[in-house]
Amino acid sequence: MTKISLQDQYSPQSACFGCGPVNSKGLRIKSIVEGDQVVADWVPEPHHEAFPGMLNGGIMGSLLDCHSNWTAAWHLMKQGGAASPPCTVTADYAIKLLRPTPTHGPVHLVAKVVESKEDRVVIEATLTAGGKVCATCRGTFVAVKPGHPAYHRW
């Protein structure tokens, strides 16, 4: 069974660089709920590299940031019993690059909730490539209120 991604389900018109389905120059990640985690597989293109064969660290951060933000939005939706996710934005994210990340195959993202309050969630995520965890991320994502520039913008 193919599951629909959170992006395609809840924000099909988004043009966000990291996760917008309609941004043909973006990364277009597809975050899939899998139990209590959210996962994604993503295939690098040559222009995403730092040098031939190795993925750029900023791209890894972009993948982990958007994937984690969607994990937070999905969690808050569930927690609040809502029909659609709230608008969440990134407050902070911290990336550790553990080893060079090969680009000859897909990278796999796994994100989970580690702390949760009414309007904000801390997410931890990993990026695996070539069978090894190559990068980790810990970030804080906040549901914005009416009046915030991002409110109802995605």
Next chain:
Amino acid sequence: MTKISLQDQYSPQSACFGCGPVNSKGLRIKSIVEGDQVVADWVPEPHHEAFPGMLNGGIMGSLLDCHSNWTAAWHLMKQGGAASPPCTVTADYAIKLLRPTPTHGPVHLVAKVVESKEDRVVIEATLTAGGKVCATCRGTFVAVKPGHPAYHRW
């Protein structure tokens, strides 16, 4: 007087997503030494946005990561009295997003060294847009040794 960027001077053939001069689909930042800081101005394109008018957080991380890495490489070059920078890679970087970042004009990056050892440097950097600091970065950048996959690759 127009100063040549660190990228154009020391790595003109790099195709790195964030800073490679020859990556036509990359961000192609130009990091310029200005006293004891390194600065850059960069103009967003629509596909770099999170939603119309606001810059994506992953792109901000990519800009700050590559700019800070070059600041570290430049510092180690000076510190070692070398003619060219060592190959440095990112060990970690942490981004704080302080407010939405407008895309109607250029963003300005400023990076400086805050800690330095023989082979690694901690850099702090800011991203300013619309007259306000919108994001900060603190990262650790390491000169790799022979045998590392990144050695002499940029």
